[in-house]
Amino acid sequence: MASKKEIWFATSNAHKVMEAQAYLKTVNIVIHQAKIDVKEIQSPFLEEIATFKAKYAFERTKKPIIAEDAGLFIEALNGFPGPYSSYVYKTLGCEGILKLLTGIEERKAFFKAVIAYTEDGDDVKIFVGKVDGKISRKIRGTMGFGFDPIFIPHGFSKTFAQDSVTKDAISHRRRAFEAFATWFHDQMGHV
């Protein structure tokens, strides 16, 4: 069996590192946390934000590194809150989103996560995970975080905050990490 590959994850959130380690159990990767104050740029594109973050983090660590960004995109609101989901959650909360959708029947939305990975600070690989769904009429459930209590994934009737098992199984972040794991596996030619 080949030796494990070590990569770093630029995040201040230790929980995300553990989660990533679990998602990557099919590949020979050990993930370490790179606790650096990563500047996020403003952009409507998660891909651009994650790429900038990964390059910025590589400059400081000189290690193979992952950066991640995610957001909730609501069709009737032109993609809002998108890359600013965290700020919008802090200022408007789930209540604000429901208020913005008052009287709007079309409630399609998706969660999207983007992982950017670089080994040299120059060539950046992008992996995307997405989960389609809709915005609920009411806040429901207490599990998870952020906009989970108002997001119902396609094919289900409960919100992410009411059903963490489903969330864990189909989440955008898991899907992005799975795409990364698949690529990594092919790349290395072994499991």
Next chain:
Amino acid sequence: MASKKEIWFATSNAHKVMEAQAYLKTVNIVIHQAKIDVKEIQSPFLEEIATFKAKYAFERTKKPIIAEDAGLFIEALNGFPGPYSSYVYKTLGCEGILKLLTGIEERKAFFKAVIAYTEDGDDVKIFVGKVDGKISRKIRGTMGFGFDPIFIPHGFSKTFAQDSVTKDAISHRRRAFEAFATWFHDQMGHV
């Protein structure tokens, strides 16, 4: 009379450069546009965004340089949309803000502009301009841009979009540039 000092303004908007030149007519400054694709970071603080921008722009120009950032801060919405005003205007528009304030009596808000100036990329001076007011009940007026049609400055009854003369006289951006001009004047010891 002393020779004019040349400074650069990092912005893709030529109109802002002309406007700045007009605001700085009391001081011996010639402003040039530095058309660089300046990355804006995500932060709840305009000061941090403008500082990062000015340093970033200095690295690329090696000239005395100004960067600016501005936003609308609504008290009842915990400062939303703040530094993300431009993105929020594009996605939600004035209508979205009015919808978020439905049923809310407390409509206090302010426009704030921050100018960051650096001559060496290290020492950054910050100048702030602010105009207090409230959010109107309806969209009114067609002048100006962005959230002007829903902002009524304190002591007035018309929105910025209904009264561009008042806007021009008391705007946050003008006030920030006036603060810069005062400092600059003191600094140089002449007019």
